[in-house]
Amino acid sequence: MARLDRSLIAGASAFAGLSAEALDEILSRAEILRLLKGETAFRQGEKADRFFLLLHGRLRVTRVNAQGAQILVRFIAPNDLFGVAMAIGAAAYPGTATAATESLALAWPNASWAELIATYPSLAVQAMQSLGARLQDTQDRVLELSTRNVERRIAGAVLKLARQAGRKTDEGVLIDFPLSRQDLAEMTGATLHTVSRTMSAWEAKGLVACGRQRVVVRDEPGLAAIANSDE
Amino acid sequence: MARLDRSLIAGASAFAGLSAEALDEILSRAEILRLLKGETAFRQGEKADRFFLLLHGRLRVTRVNAQGAQILVRFIAPNDLFGVAMAIGAAAYPGTATAATESLALAWPNASWAELIATYPSLAVQAMQSLGARLQDTQDRVLELSTRNVERRIAGAVLKLARQAGRKTDEGVLIDFPLSRQDLAEMTGATLHTVSRTMSAWEAKGLVACGRQRVVVRDEPGLAAIANSDE
DNA sequence: CGAAGTCTTGAATCGAATCAACGGAAGTGG
DNA sequence: CCACTTCCGTTGATTCGATTCAAGACTTCG
Numbered sequence: 001m002a003r004l005d006r007s008l009i010a011g012a013s014a015f016a017g018l019s020a021e022a023l024d025e026i027l028s029r030a031e032i033l034r035l036l037k038g039e040t041a042f043r044q045g046e047k048a049d050r051f052f053l054l055l056h057g058r059l060r061v062t063r064v065n066a067q068g069a070q071i072l073v074r075f076i077a078p079n080d081l082f083g084v085a086m087a088i089g090a091a092a093y094p095g096t097a098t099a100a101t102e103s104l105a106l107a108w109p110n111a112s113w114a115e116l117i118a119t120y121p122s123l124a125v126q127a128m129q130s131l132g133a134r135l136q137d138t139q140d141r142v143l144e145l146s147t148r149n150v151e152r153r154i155a156g157a158v159l160k161l162a163r164q165a166g167r168k169t170d171e172g173v174l175i176d177f178p179l180s181r182q183d184l185a186e187m188t189g190a191t192l193h194t195v196s197r198t199m200s201a202w203e204a205k206g207l208v209a210c211g212r213q214r215v216v217v218r219d220e221p222g223l224a225a226i227a228n229s230d231e
Numbered sequence: 232m233a234r235l236d237r238s239l240i241a242g243a244s245a246f247a248g249l250s251a252e253a254l255d256e257i258l259s260r261a262e263i264l265r266l267l268k269g270e271t272a273f274r275q276g277e278k279a280d281r282f283f284l285l286l287h288g289r290l291r292v293t294r295v296n297a298q299g300a301q302i303l304v305r306f307i308a309p310n311d312l313f314g315v316a317m318a319i320g321a322a323a324y325p326g327t328a329t330a331a332t333e334s335l336a337l338a339w340p341n342a343s344w345a346e347l348i349a350t351y352p353s354l355a356v357q358a359m360q361s362l363g364a365r366l367q368d369t370q371d372r373v374l375e376l377s378t379r380n381v382e383r384r385i386a387g388a389v390l391k392l393a394r395q396a397g398r399k400t401d402e403g404v405l406i407d408f409p410l411s412r413q414d415l416a417e418m419t420g421a422t423l424h425t426v427s428r429t430m431s432a433w434e435a436k437g438l439v440a441c442g443r444q445r446v447v448v449r450d451e452p453g454l455a456a457i458a459n460s461d462e
Numbered sequence: 463c464g465a466a467g468t469c470t471t472g473a474a475t476c477g478a479a480t481c482a483a484c485g486g487a488a489g490t491g492g
Numbered sequence: 493c494c495a496c497t498t499c500c501g502t503t504g505a506t507t508c509g510a511t512t513c514a515a516g517a518c519t520t521c522g
Contacts, residue, residue, distance in 0.1 A: 065375075088360055143300070180499095192501080381510065382509095421510080422510075425509090470517075476510095482505085486502100
């Protein structure tokens, strides 16, 4: 009873190079998870008993500290594996994954992880590489926070989002999911006030167009010049 | 010709649970690397053709950006695997590893990595978990940089170092390798001036004792109170 | 001994947070 | 459909933490 089509996961790099039979086998163990905007796939501190693949939509991953301050760790895009806490030896999810738009994901019980990597070793290699890429990204973020001022950090964040979730429109490159000033603030270690001021200034210069939870990049090279300027 | 004794690597968690024969086999492929203080195991951007295990000493890993600003990514302790760029799919080393004290390491050619994890799958699992732990640490660092002021960040960094490299003395817990104000500044995203001022104030309160490239924690709970204080 | 590296401390400046008030858009419920 | 609430965004004034600028002291080493 093949309820799910293998084309659903064929695009995921985690499963790259696997045969049609392997994909079917993997799919047969998955459960479908539908999330409305604002619903969570998992919450920080919760016992980690499943891992996921996003099929459609966009999730925000946040992390809070003991004092209640929050950062936005990353956005999860379709075909990303997420919530693999178990694979890295964590008993609990280290963050909270919330749907930024209505989303669709697959979920596997943790037990499947060990079985899958035993059967398909390339999965472990892929997972390690994606983890490595995230580590590099996060270290780059530390470098940015330590050495660049707020305006350059915001420019970097907006450019990154435009590249990974941009949709060309006649106005420019639209970041194709709801993105608030607060989100950008939590990504860059700034306040929403500073983000708002900065983007207003950019809008006046024609670099971006923006609205409520909406950002359009009109002049990518101009933003890149801000992001990469020395000094 | 067993020039190296297997006890050298028996303590490394990466090789936990492997048999004596396996350890000997792994050792037989390794090359010994001696580093004087200030020498590097590898440099950022260099083609990554080897991975390493630190046997003795302490290495500083730094990363610079295009503008020349630098951060201290981490200190490598004995029994840590490092320079595993290849395992995470990076062609070049993403940072520079410099000996903070005279050090001794083992080095394997990249080709050994694939062979080793094929023969000893637990090595892949261990590597993934240590990578996961580093990702968590780095995300915590982003959270700190985004939400805590400099004094709390420095307190957190000093406590972490005291826990991972502390040696009990009659004065207090000595951080057992040369650690300059500049190092702490690069770990916390501050300037060496602010670090110096902060530590002078702490010394006056009896929280720490310090000297040239030398830090002793005299009142751990007191420092922890600073690190964890709300606002 | 001179030179280079490390650390300290003061004074001035500045970037971004904080404090504060308000406008507008979207969602909710009667 | 309209009143109400809530969420999101803007903008000004003020404050403050940390950097920057500057000078000098101490340590270690060749």
